[in-house]
Amino acid sequence: MDADLGEASDAALVVAIARFREEALAEVYRRHGDAAFALAMRVLRDRALAEELVQEVFLKLWQDPERFDPGRGTLRAFLTATVHSRAIDVVRAESARRAREGRRERLHPEPEYDLEREVVELALAEQVRDAFDVLSDDERRAIELAYLDGHTYREVAVLLDQPEGTVKSRIRVGLRRLRDTLVEAGITSSWTES
Amino acid sequence: MDRELTRAELDELLPLFALDALDGEEREQVARYLARDDDARAEVESLREAVSFLPPRDVRAPASLWAGIESALDVPAGELTAPPLRLVAADVSTRPDAERGSRRGRRAVALLAAAAVVLAVVLGVQVVRQQDRIDDLAAEMHRDPLEQQAMAARGSPHAHVIALDAMHGVAGGEVVMLPDGTGYLMGKELPALASDGTYQLWAKVGAGDAARMVSLGVLGPKPGISAFRLTTPPSMFEVTSEPASGSDAPGANVVLRGEVA
Numbered sequence: 001m002d003a004d005l006g007e008a009s010d011a012a013l014v015v016a017i018a019r020f021r022e023e024a025l026a027e028v029y030r031r032h033g034d035a036a037f038a039l040a041m042r043v044l045r046d047r048a049l050a051e052e053l054v055q056e057v058f059l060k061l062w063q064d065p066e067r068f069d070p071g072r073g074t075l076r077a078f079l080t081a082t083v084h085s086r087a088i089d090v091v092r093a094e095s096a097r098r099a100r101e102g103r104r105e106r107l108h109p110e111p112e113y114d115l116e117r118e119v120v121e122l123a124l125a126e127q128v129r130d131a132f133d134v135l136s137d138d139e140r141r142a143i144e145l146a147y148l149d150g151h152t153y154r155e156v157a158v159l160l161d162q163p164e165g166t167v168k169s170r171i172r173v174g175l176r177r178l179r180d181t182l183v184e185a186g187i188t189s190s191w192t193e194s
Numbered sequence: 195m196d197r198e199l200t201r202a203e204l205d206e207l208l209p210l211f212a213l214d215a216l217d218g219e220e221r222e223q224v225a226r227y228l229a230r231d232d233d234a235r236a237e238v239e240s241l242r243e244a245v246s247f248l249p250p251r252d253v254r255a256p257a258s259l260w261a262g263i264e265s266a267l268d269v270p271a272g273e274l275t276a277p278p279l280r281l282v283a284a285d286v287s288t289r290p291d292a293e294r295g296s297r298r299g300r301r302a303v304a305l306l307a308a309a310a311v312v313l314a315v316v317l318g319v320q321v322v323r324q325q326d327r328i329d330d331l332a333a334e335m336h337r338d339p340l341e342q343q344a345m346a347a348r349g350s351p352h353a354h355v356i357a358l359d360a361m362h363g364v365a366g367g368e369v370v371m372l373p374d375g376t377g378y379l380m381g382k383e384l385p386a387l388a389s390d391g392t393y394q395l396w397a398k399v400g401a402g403d404a405a406r407m408v409s410l411g412v413l414g415p416k417p418g419i420s421a422f423r424l425t426t427p428p429s430m431f432e433v434t435s436e437p438a439s440g441s442d443a444p445g446a447n448v449v450l451r452g453e454v455a
Binding site for chain 2: 015018042058080
């Protein structure tokens with residue numbers, strides 16, 4: 001069963017989920033659960049909150065599978081975008097922000113984040129690393145502060161002591177170049193097939 | 195922000211929207227832009243695809259997370275934690291070589307063989323059940339996207355399924371409606387019409403004197419599954435047989451009809 005489900009497309013799995021097939025949801029979780037949890041942990045920096053949020057996202061997929069449109073992207077992107085959006089909502093709430101900053105001071109005084117270590121799927125790690133090499137250090141830093149630390153671009157500008165326009169430009173140019181490189185490397189299309 | 199952003203400005207903000215790095219009015223304006231522009235939405239989706247590779251890979255979800263999800267599912271739990279069947283089969287096939295054993299060993303082998311037969315029977319049943327599910331899944335994988343969407347909608351707990359009764363002895367059909375107004379007509383069993391005819395789907399909307407029939411689409415002479423949008427609550431659906439060009443109002447030849455409960 002697992003081997004056959006492992007070859008099923010995202011669309012087929014979601015159709016099976018719509019028919020209340022738990023093994024299909026289990027397969028989706030097997031594929032994307034770690035990435036979803038890792039992202040939630042990275043943004044929220046709170047294990048209990050991250051577990052709660054990821055559980056909520058997978059249960060939402062179980063309850064409303066039609067929200068995923070296979071014609072608009074992969075299930076991986078859909079799930080991570082949902083997790084990220086929800087996590088951002090949480091961290092941008094003022095009280096959560098204060099608590100989070102307090103925890104950061106205690107647990108992560110100055111996180112040294114190496115983007116090259118943040119890629120998923122060992123088999124693709126080298127290709128993905130190569131793709132991230134197209135980013136300049138400034139572009140990487142702006143993207144990681146926005147995406148993984150949950151800051152708005154205006155907050156990123158303050159943190160980096162750079163003009164807002166410069167930060168916007170770095171994120172825009174860097175992200176589009178990253179996307180194009182991943183597509184050229186066949187990495188994103190390979191996920192679309194799975 | 196006290197002005198509407200230009201299209202060029204909105205396009206420049208798409209990568210920031212993909213990272214959830216916008217807030218306030220800028221975020222709202224981009225969201226509205228995406229709702230009306232397919233190209234912009236596709237751009238954001240592709241950028242989100244790229245950033246989906248950013249989460250740290252050295253973090254593993256705790257076992258308690260899946261346990262929590264599984265326990266919260268609103269149907270009885272299945273056999274999600276059972277070992278794969280192929281591992282059971284491997285155990286059977288790698289038994290010690292019985293022919294080289296002692297008498298005691300042969301007895302043990304006989305017991306093992308009997309156990310293997312039982313296992314094989316159980317395994318056979320499991321494999322058949324398993325194959326049924328796989329066949330179903332394989333069939334789903336080969337459906338066209340519209341049929342996949344329709345079947346996914348049909349299985350949604352939020353779907354409203356309206357049975358359509360046959361008026362002239364043909365097979366019935368059904369309409370599946372989702373809360374967002376997306377609907378699907380499942381009428382694959384309708385007999386083919388001549389080339390100068392077409393089926394047409396109608397919905398009755400409004401109440402009292404304001405009630406009227408609105409066309410939801412011309413379906414062609416041999417319809418498959420059809421999708422439509424209807425944001426006004428309907429009280430009835432009809433499928434009629436019409437001239438090939440379709441009609442402004444439903445004719446007398448009603449093929450299917452269903453009242454919305």
